[in-house]
Amino acid sequence: TLLTQGITCVKVETVCIQCPENWLSFQSNCYFFSSVKKSWHSAQRSCENEGAHLVIINSLVEQNTLVKQLANEQVVWIGLSDSTTEGSWRWLDGTALSLSFWGSGEPNNAAAHEGEDCGTLIYNGKWNDVICSNSEQWICEKKSIEQTSTSTPSIF
Template identity: 50%
Template sequence: MGIYANTNAFHIDEQNGDKSEPEDLKPEHWPRRTDTTRRNLSLKITFALLGICILVSILSLVLAVILVVQMGEMKRSDADLRMDLSQWKNNVTGNVEKATSSLTEVQAEIALLGELTGNLEKAIAQLSKLQTEIPRQRESVYSCPEEWTKFKLRCYNFSSSLANWGEAQRSCASADAHLVVINNAEEQGFLIKTINVRRWIGLSDSASEGDWRWVDGTDYNSSVKFWYEGEPNNSNNAEHCGEMFAEGRWNDEPCGNKQKWICEKPACSSIRSSCKMCNEPASQC
């Protein structure tokens, strides 16, 4: 009875709204797990931040070391670059100085060459003048006997009498001369201006028909020739001596015909004083 009475009383208390609980069942007396979790989380965050700080510090230190090393290398590279630049500048300056010196030397040589060229031109002009004067001066010391005409360094006599070719050659030989031998066109021109009639010249093929020869041995084949067209023709097989017409052309003529002739011999040098104006034969000088 008593037990039930207590139970009823409990229920009555519930019904009466008495909601009092034991002290140890109140929430404020429960274990505070949230605060411990928070503390653990805070510690983890703190350690994580500390680790990050340490890592950042290490990275910063590594970066600082790298930067210092690179700066040192850059300084060395800059020093090397400056040294190379200075050396290059010195080399360029030296090369410029050498080039300037060489240019100066070349200019001096060019000036000297110009001076030498001028002197050479003067020398050539003087030599040319001498080449013109020497033959004149040389000719001036040569002379010909009386009644002989000088041309270059030769003397010519134009006979006034008539003779056959053999007699004319012997007459020339007596004056230490020979019938004229024509060596070039200039001499041919001189003779044309002088003669006015046909005359014997020192050319014949008497020894052998067709084998024309000059009396002084000059090679006929290589010498100049001024034959009339169709001459020599050995007309009637009797023409073996050469003659020159007044207009200058040559013709073969019978050697026995009588006509005037031309003698030729070297001019006499005035140095040969033993010859009186070359009137004496050279064999007697």
């Protein structure tokens, strides 16, 4: 009787999530937290120059992850605005809010003469509407780069 040994090779697939230097990775996205302040529109242009956009917050987990990165008293622009239609808050990609974290009494358009048409995220996890020409820090968001490599283990 002739016996043969069977050798099974398994291909191993490794997926690496990559973000540019100075960007943070969470789930399948990369986030950049600015250290300088600009108006909402200038901040969005800065994000676009990096192939990104002001952050769009899609879940409580994402919101909490971002808030944990903020320093005490920090306020940052997010990709939220009602500049097209007052009171109709939309994300930069055109989607309407499906969840929100507005502070008490917000959004209130308090500076009605100038219009508080742009959204901010505050260090306490609440959102606020403010004048778009204010200078604030911001968070950019873009999809991470997934690199997949497949390897076959060596048999010695």
